[in-house]
Amino acid sequence: MLTMEAKVVQWPRISTWIETDKTGRRPSGSLQFAHQRSRGHQRIKVLISAQIQPTGTSNKQRPKVVSVSCSYKNFPASVLKSGINDSYDESMILKNKSQEIEPYLSGRCIYLVGMMGSGKTTVGKVLSQVLGYSFCDSDSLIEQEANGTPVSDIFQLYGEGFFRDKETEVLRKLSIMHRIVVSTGGGAVNRPINWKYMHHGISVWLDVPLEALAKRISSVGTKSRPLLHSDSGDAYRNAYNRLSTLLDERSEAYANASTRVSLENIAAKLRYRDVSSLSPTAIAIEALDQIENYLRDEEGMSFGTF
Template sequence: MEVKVVQRPQISMWIEMDKIGRKPSGSLRFDPHRARGQQRVQVLISARLQPARVSNKQRASALEASYNSYKNFPASILESESINGPYDESVILKNKSQEIEPYLSGRCIYLVGMMGSGKTTVGKVLSQVLGYSFCDSDSLIEEEVNGTPVSDIFQLYGEGFFRDKETEILRKLSIMHRIVVSTGGGAVMRPINWKHMQNGISVWLDVPLEALAQRISAVGTKSRPLLHSDSSDAYRNTYKRLSNLFEERSEAYANANARVSLENIAVKLGYRDVSTLTPTAIAIEALDQIENYLKDEEGMSFGTF
């Protein structure tokens, strides 16, 4: 039986200008698929914003004067109930975001990592505190295929079709600014995708496989085509498949500009289980690691924070 792709005449992604906090000078429209019956894909974005230029000396002075990072709190305070409360975490997150946002220069942040690692949840936290927009590459692919779920795209058209769409989405995002992007778990396997992401900052959310298997098996694998199985032992089957995928992808994940290890965060905060960590705590660590990358990128020497 022949399967036909239902073409959607126009897809639009709107970058939320109310989050930008600066007046745009216009907008750009990208309409690359006009010929030979291909679907027309329209992306409406804000024009490139012109953040204030900051000299290396100013960067060093400002970052050296930053004492509000949560990693500076004594361990005894970090492990107390008061600092683990949502209010205190949110204050730390806000302070850290205010410290590093000017030095991002509007660059996008790409979150990479295994399925179930929390890229969408953490990405939304980061986008809100930085005043960025947020998008999920899987969701954009679904929109381009007339709202078809990822699991159905795999079944109807194959993984190759999905990966091609994924690369096209990342290409479009590569010319945008001030967006936190949650990428698909396998996006890191194509070198061309890294080329598209290099204009921004890539962050690997590194979650222990045991925790991933628990999360995914608890909610089911029907929406995850690379994991789905009719096996009665959901956890064991999910863990095995995740292990195989991670073995294939681990070196690619390590190409990210920054790594956020949930195990390291748990140790830092005195937790035994990474499942105890809040998205806010993970977002704080992500900003810390982005800050470290920015310092290394500038080749500057910084004092102890």
């Protein structure tokens, strides 16, 4: 389980936004071996990797295993029902993946885009923890600039246009920063100028099925979401209909992101029937996989394997 706290960005503490690289001693060796196990009538091969280091100065002492990870066709080990604690194993996979990718990011910010309720803040905090980045929510920064006025009140008092102007200004300021994971507002993708700023970093679209979005949002209420709030009717149906309209308006804009993370695809790979079964860590692993693909395909970078 990840234990590092996410560092949250606030405007008054600009000096904390850019962090120095952390240094540490690498394990002195690694070990990989394959193990076959059966699932039903199918035999599968599991690759188990172990990072090792000596436990003392004597050559006769046995090495100490400091980390172990398992994979099958790049699926997290939770797919394999191996009996290993799923959250621990996912965390190890995420840690290994982040260590592989982080040097190639060169400090660039990561912008998470997607519909409201898609998990941008939750996944963003996981990514910031494991990459050693700071984290910020663009809506929270807008509220700071409005003397703590909640987003819903900003819409009511000043209108959506005022809010979007503030959103663009926040993204402009963030575009010159480094080592930040940014959770953007659902409508930030509508303005081309916002993409100009976000393309200073790497943007990731969290693509979540409408049914899951409507279920999440209706279960917690829509009072804090000015584009969805309704005082009458079925909460789920109202949320679904409004989200469907918004997605139709924004889907082409979301496709401008550097890469896309489809929760439906993750659930299919992990053999889950519902995307609600996915952990934030599993989604973060897929996000890093897609970022790696982007860096390899668009920028010609090559990566070692763990």
